[in-house]
Amino acid sequence: MTIAAALRNALGDVVDVTENALEAARADRSGHSSVGRPLAVVHAESVEHVQQTMRIATDTRTPVVVRGAGTGLAGGANAGPGEIVLSMMRMNRVIEVRPDDLFAVVEPGILNAELNTLLAAHGLWWPPDPASRDISSVGGNIATGAGGLLCAKYGVVRDAVLGVDVVLADGRLLHLGHRSVKGVTGLDLTSLMIGSEGTLGVVVGATLKLRRLVVGDICTLTALFPNVRTAAAGSTAVTASGVQPAIMELMDAKALTAVHALLSLPAPSAGTSQLTIQTDGPAARAEADRIAAILQECGGEVTLTYDRDEGERLLAIRRSMHGAMAALGTTLIEDVSVPRSALPAMYDEIARIEVAYNLAIPTVAHAGDGNLHPNFIFDGDVVPENIWAAADDLFRSAIRLGGTLTGEHGIGMLKSRWLAEELGDDQWQLQRQIKAVFDPLGILNPGKVFTRA
Amino acid sequence: MTIAAALRNALGDVVDVTENALEAARADRSGHSSVGRPLAVVHAESVEHVQQTMRIATDTRTPVVVRGAGTGLAGGANAGPGEIVLSMMRMNRVIEVRPDDLFAVVEPGILNAELNTLLAAHGLWWPPDPASRDISSVGGNIATGAGGLLCAKYGVVRDAVLGVDVVLADGRLLHLGHRSVKGVTGLDLTSLMIGSEGTLGVVVGATLKLRRLVVGDICTLTALFPNVRTAAAGSTAVTASGVQPAIMELMDAKALTAVHALLSLPAPSAGTSQLTIQTDGPAARAEADRIAAILQECGGEVTLTYDRDEGERLLAIRRSMHGAMAALGTTLIEDVSVPRSALPAMYDEIARIEVAYNLAIPTVAHAGDGNLHPNFIFDGDVVPENIWAAADDLFRSAIRLGGTLTGEHGIGMLKSRWLAEELGDDQWQLQRQIKAVFDPLGILNPGKVFTRA
Numbered sequence: 001m002t003i004a005a006a007l008r009n010a011l012g013d014v015v016d017v018t019e020n021a022l023e024a025a026r027a028d029r030s031g032h033s034s035v036g037r038p039l040a041v042v043h044a045e046s047v048e049h050v051q052q053t054m055r056i057a058t059d060t061r062t063p064v065v066v067r068g069a070g071t072g073l074a075g076g077a078n079a080g081p082g083e084i085v086l087s088m089m090r091m092n093r094v095i096e097v098r099p100d101d102l103f104a105v106v107e108p109g110i111l112n113a114e115l116n117t118l119l120a121a122h123g124l125w126w127p128p129d130p131a132s133r134d135i136s137s138v139g140g141n142i143a144t145g146a147g148g149l150l151c152a153k154y155g156v157v158r159d160a161v162l163g164v165d166v167v168l169a170d171g172r173l174l175h176l177g178h179r180s181v182k183g184v185t186g187l188d189l190t191s192l193m194i195g196s197e198g199t200l201g202v203v204v205g206a207t208l209k210l211r212r213l214v215v216g217d218i219c220t221l222t223a224l225f226p227n228v229r230t231a232a233a234g235s236t237a238v239t240a241s242g243v244q245p246a247i248m249e250l251m252d253a254k255a256l257t258a259v260h261a262l263l264s265l266p267a268p269s270a271g272t273s274q275l276t277i278q279t280d281g282p283a284a285r286a287e288a289d290r291i292a293a294i295l296q297e298c299g300g301e302v303t304l305t306y307d308r309d310e311g312e313r314l315l316a317i318r319r320s321m322h323g324a325m326a327a328l329g330t331t332l333i334e335d336v337s338v339p340r341s342a343l344p345a346m347y348d349e350i351a352r353i354e355v356a357y358n359l360a361i362p363t364v365a366h367a368g369d370g371n372l373h374p375n376f377i378f379d380g381d382v383v384p385e386n387i388w389a390a391a392d393d394l395f396r397s398a399i400r401l402g403g404t405l406t407g408e409h410g411i412g413m414l415k416s417r418w419l420a421e422e423l424g425d426d427q428w429q430l431q432r433q434i435k436a437v438f439d440p441l442g443i444l445n446p447g448k449v450f451t452r453a
Numbered sequence: 454m455t456i457a458a459a460l461r462n463a464l465g466d467v468v469d470v471t472e473n474a475l476e477a478a479r480a481d482r483s484g485h486s487s488v489g490r491p492l493a494v495v496h497a498e499s500v501e502h503v504q505q506t507m508r509i510a511t512d513t514r515t516p517v518v519v520r521g522a523g524t525g526l527a528g529g530a531n532a533g534p535g536e537i538v539l540s541m542m543r544m545n546r547v548i549e550v551r552p553d554d555l556f557a558v559v560e561p562g563i564l565n566a567e568l569n570t571l572l573a574a575h576g577l578w579w580p581p582d583p584a585s586r587d588i589s590s591v592g593g594n595i596a597t598g599a600g601g602l603l604c605a606k607y608g609v610v611r612d613a614v615l616g617v618d619v620v621l622a623d624g625r626l627l628h629l630g631h632r633s634v635k636g637v638t639g640l641d642l643t644s645l646m647i648g649s650e651g652t653l654g655v656v657v658g659a660t661l662k663l664r665r666l667v668v669g670d671i672c673t674l675t676a677l678f679p680n681v682r683t684a685a686a687g688s689t690a691v692t693a694s695g696v697q698p699a700i701m702e703l704m705d706a707k708a709l710t711a712v713h714a715l716l717s718l719p720a721p722s723a724g725t726s727q728l729t730i731q732t733d734g735p736a737a738r739a740e741a742d743r744i745a746a747i748l749q750e751c752g753g754e755v756t757l758t759y760d761r762d763e764g765e766r767l768l769a770i771r772r773s774m775h776g777a778m779a780a781l782g783t784t785l786i787e788d789v790s791v792p793r794s795a796l797p798a799m800y801d802e803i804a805r806i807e808v809a810y811n812l813a814i815p816t817v818a819h820a821g822d823g824n825l826h827p828n829f830i831f832d833g834d835v836v837p838e839n840i841w842a843a844a845d846d847l848f849r850s851a852i853r854l855g856g857t858l859t860g861e862h863g864i865g866m867l868k869s870r871w872l873a874e875e876l877g878d879d880q881w882q883l884q885r886q887i888k889a890v891f892d893p894l895g896i897l898n899p900g901k902v903f904t905r906a
Contacts, residue, residue: 098792098794099693100689100692100693100793100794101792101793101794101823103792123695144637145637145641147635147637151634151635152634155612156634156635158641158644159608159612168879168883172879174877174879174880174883175877175880176880178790178856178857179792179855179856180790180791180792180793180822180823180824180855180856180857180860181604181605181609181790181793181822181823181824181860182600182604182609182790182819182822182823182824182857182860182861183790183856183857183859183860184597184598184600184648184857184859184860184861184862184863184864185857185858185859185864185872185875185876186864186872186876186880186881186884186902186903187645187648187649187653187884187887187888188598188611188644188645188647188648189645189880189883189884189887191611191641191644191645192640192641192642192644192645194641195637195640195641196640200640212695215695236553239553240552240553242576242665242668282735282736283735283736337631337633337634337635337636338633339551339554339556339632339633340553340554340633340634341551341553341554366635369633369634369635370554370633370634370635371633371634371635402632402633403631403632403633403636404631404633404635404636404637404638405638406636406637406638407633407634407635407636407637408635408637409637410637411637411638411639419638419639422638423638423639424627424628426621426625426627427627427628427629427639427642428639430621430627430642430890430891431639431640431642433890434640434642434887434890435640437883437886437887437890438883449639450639
């Protein structure tokens with residue numbers, strides 16, 4: 001009996017071998033695809049479905065690729081020949097909302113934005129806000145340790161998960177973590193699961209740490225600067241002032257020009273770079289006024305609004321970045337992160353790399369936390385070697401500045417060849433050994449993260 | 454050659470075999486001691502000292518107990534016969550403070566309060582504030598995953614560490630984590646180290662996530678209630694209101710009476726329980742006013758001050774809790790944590806246990822985060838069996854209410870026999886296997902955490 005038939009015998013209709021389903025599971029949003037189709041997609045509807053799938057996978061030594069919404073940017077959920085795809089998107093219920101205890105228990109397939117719409121009715125929210133929030137699942141956010149625009153003020157996924165329920169490679173179900181604010185019983189396996197990219201187990205439930213919706217104004221500023229260096233210096237001045245914006249985004253000239261073209265706005269003058277900043281909470285107006293003064297002192301041309309809708313219109317320019325890049329060609333979106341004071345130096349490195357490799361690298365940065373997304377644009381669907389060479393230079397530059405090769409997208413398949421360089425061989429080996437404790441047969445997402453290309 | 458002689462050969466004067474040093478290493482502040490003296494204390498002054506000690510320990514299969522300031526409450530750092538004590542207290546330098554990047558790199562032996570005095574000169578602080586902050590080390594705070602009074606608003610140690618440098622059992626040095634706000638390269642071994650209680654490796658350096666000092670007022674309230682139930686309901690009402698106090702502490706009648714006796718204050722009337730609350734930041738006064746109104750509605754007799762010094766005097770009653778308990782006898786300080794809405798129910802359980810076991814259990818709670826410290830008082834230095842029976846009942850009650858048997862003190866030697874019950878056997882075994890990856894010879898803090906008594 002084939003694996004697909006065994007799955008079908010055990011699980012019935014939730015096993016999908018249609019061409020559409022198999023094709024869709026080959027790729028995420030990284031622009032990369034696996035070399036061929038996986039053997040089946042299991043649309044799990046319950047923990048029991050997940051356990052049965054993993055038992056069959058263990059019995060038959062079949063690799064399993066867990067998928068959320070497929071919006072990842074590192075190829076971590078791309079499935080290929082001989083692999084079972086375990087899709088979590090039908091497990092999308094909110095099990096429990098506890099407003100007084102500020103937590104919710106959810107299944108992994110719920111979309112981030114849908115969850116937040118539901119929570120808003122309770123006056124609550126879950127802060128992680130990747131740019132993909134409308135289309136990405138909570139389980140995927142957990143698997144990648146996602147970040148987003150609000151992280152300097154409100155933290156990353158790791159700061160917003162109290163516990164996870166996990167099905168191990170052999171089908172056993174574990175409950176990790178706590179429902180209380182504090183808890184230190186044994187090792188913190190919850191944090192270990194966050195960002196583990198499908199290599200340790202299948203997250204089938206999560207206890208999320210919530211916040212109450214922010215009361216007060218939301219104020220938005222944009223500031224235009226003559227070049228990216230002065231814009232980066234402006235963001236550094238805001239950080240140094242001690243005022244903590246909710247959002248602080250930096251677009252360099254190439255990024256800004258591309259978005260203006262996409263939105264049919266007048267082209268900005270050469271070199272013009274833009275900061276987009278949002279403050280929120282009871283002191284939002286005072287903070288926005290102070291930031292405006294700081295940016296003007298730094299030579300910025302400031303637009304400020306206390307109006308939420310007008311603020312969303314200002315933010316639309318930043319939010320159109322991905323569309324603008326897609327309009328130029330296939331995009332490799334990079335994701336280096338550095339200590340925030342190194343942001344100007346990292347922009348200098350990008351300028352150097354553009355010259356050295358004769359490339360244009362439009363870059364947007366979460367300037368409040370030092371996370372940059374340089375975009376490499378190319379034709380076709382295979383990253384050209386000179387772009388990988390430039391990316392390699394980019395990663396080494398970030399590490400040299402005290403940073404990391406991925407702030408929030410993860411390693412997946414695209415960056416596994418650089419992982420050992422950042423971690424060091426000893427730590428890399430240790431991480432592989434920990435992976436082997438969870439997955440002794442190596443059936444969970446093989447070829448990703450811990451594989452040297 | 455004895456182990457002590459081998460250490461002395463390699464390390465010279467930092468190896469201490471004086472009776473005083475060996476005796477001191479037998480106990481922490483839990484009231485428990487090991488059965489006898491360890492074989493030597495190494496006062497490490499450098500990473501190299503730690504590496505050499507671990508190499509000798511590995512070569513000779515000798516157990517190593519890492520110690521900070523010895524202020525733990527679970528016996529996790531108690532060292533006994535045949536064990537090397539590795540004291541980190543001489544490694545107490547601040548290596549680097551980066552105000553713009555909001556991090557500092559420190560050695561583990563620096564005291565929490567000393568670090569914060571140094572940071573204050575930069576306008577910065579490291580939020581974790583265990584009640585022991587004046588006498589506990591940052592390394593010990595990391596080893597236990599410490600909490601404290603400010604956690605509901607400002608988080609626990611796990612939220613305030615970006616990376617750690619770790620010497621493994623075999624002497625290799627690893628650099629875990631990041632210097633950037635975001636970073637998701639591989640598994641989160643930094644979080645795995647936090648709260649691992651000396652079982653995985655020796656923390657020889659830490660990159661701490663800092664905050665800017667809070668600007669604005671600090672306001673303090675006390676509220677007296679006729680009994681602990683109404684006081685707990687008052688704290689729940691504050692939490693439900695959405696106002697987030699910096700501190701919210703609850704003392705039951707037995708705790709309050711004991712402190713009043715210690716401080717020679719008039720005895721409170723029977724049953725009287727007290728909430729002590731502090732607000733901070735730009736909105737501190739408005740928040741304190743709102744909390745005062747809420748507590749009065751709940752039947753509380755409120756005292757409110759906007760004055761910092763007067764506030765400290767009000768807080769002194771709460772801060773005298775440990776002294777008041779010590780004056781009554783030997784104390785077993787328990788540490789259960791529950792979802793905050795379960796706080797009144799947990800107090801009901803404590804009242805039931807007091808009757809069932811014929812004990813008085815003065816209890817103080819970090820009411821803002823649902824972490825309770827019930828105190829068992831006894832004579833002598835061995836916990837009587839009926840107190841362990843009552844503690845057992847207490848732990849099971851907390852777990853039944855969705856909580857945990859330790860919120861911030863850890864497992865150490867005192868709670869290892871309950872660990873598997875909370876984790877479940879599968880998770881407990883998995884944690885032991887992870888421990889074995891780090892420490893295949895089992896020389897790091899044997900008999901603690903993962904040992905079933």
